[in-house]
Amino acid sequence: MKEVSGGFEALCKVFDSLDLRFVEKILLRCYRPKESVGRPHRKLRGMFKTELIKRLQGIESYRKLHSLLYADEALRSLCDIEEGEKPYSRPTLARFRQRVGPDRFQRIMIHLVKELDRRGVMDAETLALDATFVKAYSRRDPKDSHHGLSDSDARLRKQGRNVILGYGVHLTVDTTSELPLAAIVEPANVNEKKVAPTLLHKTVKHVHKVKSVVADSQYSSEAFRENIRALGGEPAIPYPKNQMKGKPVLRVDRTFRSHGPSRQRRLYRRRSAVERTISRLKTHFGLSQLRTRGLRNVMVHVFLCLVAMLVTALSSIMLGHADMMRSPVRLFKLTGEI
Numbered sequence: 001m002k003e004v005s006g007g008f009e010a011l012c013k014v015f016d017s018l019d020l021r022f023v024e025k026i027l028l029r030c031y032r033p034k035e036s037v038g039r040p041h042r043k044l045r046g047m048f049k050t051e052l053i054k055r056l057q058g059i060e061s062y063r064k065l066h067s068l069l070y071a072d073e074a075l076r077s078l079c080d081i082e083e084g085e086k087p088y089s090r091p092t093l094a095r096f097r098q099r100v101g102p103d104r105f106q107r108i109m110i111h112l113v114k115e116l117d118r119r120g121v122m123d124a125e126t127l128a129l130d131a132t133f134v135k136a137y138s139r140r141d142p143k144d145s146h147h148g149l150s151d152s153d154a155r156l157r158k159q160g161r162n163v164i165l166g167y168g169v170h171l172t173v174d175t176t177s178e179l180p181l182a183a184i185v186e187p188a189n190v191n192e193k194k195v196a197p198t199l200l201h202k203t204v205k206h207v208h209k210v211k212s213v214v215a216d217s218q219y220s221s222e223a224f225r226e227n228i229r230a231l232g233g234e235p236a237i238p239y240p241k242n243q244m245k246g247k248p249v250l251r252v253d254r255t256f257r258s259h260g261p262s263r264q265r266r267l268y269r270r271r272s273a274v275e276r277t278i279s280r281l282k283t284h285f286g287l288s289q290l291r292t293r294g295l296r297n298v299m300v301h302v303f304l305c306l307v308a309m310l311v312t313a314l315s316s317i318m319l320g321h322a323d324m325m326r327s328p329v330r331l332f333k334l335t336g337e338i
């Protein structure tokens with residue numbers, strides 16, 4: 001392990017506990033071989049770690065990240081920047097993200113999910129689906145307020161008493177480990193029911209033992225319930241009051257109390273796992289710190305946040321602190337003191 005000081009000891013131990021060779025193999029597929037004509041690319045693993053550090057450390061902007069890379073030798077060492085070498089600039093990291101794209105970052109996420117599953121972390125028998133909304137890095141277009149001025153892909157969505165311009169992040173979460181299994185990013189005006197079947201089938205491609213699927217009443221659709229049953233799962237989705245009137249089905253009232261069959265109520269209680277996962281993504285992994293525009297770029301940001309969460313979980317297991325895989329603050333504090 002490299003000698004690192006300056007407050008990044010914990011992050012160094014986190015990355016040293018992981019075998020990231022698979023990441024480099026995935027990233028190399030979108031770059032020319034080293035022996036080809038032209039200027040060689042910067043270290044791919046180093047740029048990948050830089051993107052994760054931005055999210056793990058809560059660094060809000062790439063401008064601030066670049067300043068830290070200039071000033072902090074420990075951070076430069078951690079990001080594989082050699083002595084005398086310039087730090088990764090904002091355009092360099094932007095080109096890296098653009099070239100790699102969301103599909104390859106998603107492959108990295110799936111690899112981590114499979115590795116955690118192999119280690120017995122993922123139960124995946126009960127899945128929880130939900131969506132959260134991320135505010136766009138743009139203001140409304142004064143000529144057409146339904147989308148963004150500098151981000152034409154962003155759309156409006158009513159959230160509580162407010163209307164936000166942004167994107168919807170649709171997630172499937174394993175309710176036992178409270179870790180993400182799959183994600184889809186769409187403009188904020190895309191309804192959850194439209195995304196849910198695709199999200200579910202995307203999840204079961206690498207999770208094959210699903211017994212039940214839990215979601216709130218936004219997902220209430222007989223077609224979606226049939227999709228779940230066709231995969232061998234039991235849906236636990238409350239019906240709105242205008243559906244199945246007078247029948248003993250799962251419902252949730254205005255005070256969020258569930259009513260209906262006891263088994264359905266027990267399953268529905270597990271839905272809170274996805275809310276906790278979303279809260280951690282926003283609080284500890286930078287999901288809300290969106291500093292990019294366009295659907296493709298937003299997808300890259302979301303998958304990097306999910307990868308950061310899964311990397312933290314896997315490293316906590318490798319470091320012998322499996323009880324802290326959902327608490328990055330405690331993990332970083334402890335590993336920094338060892």
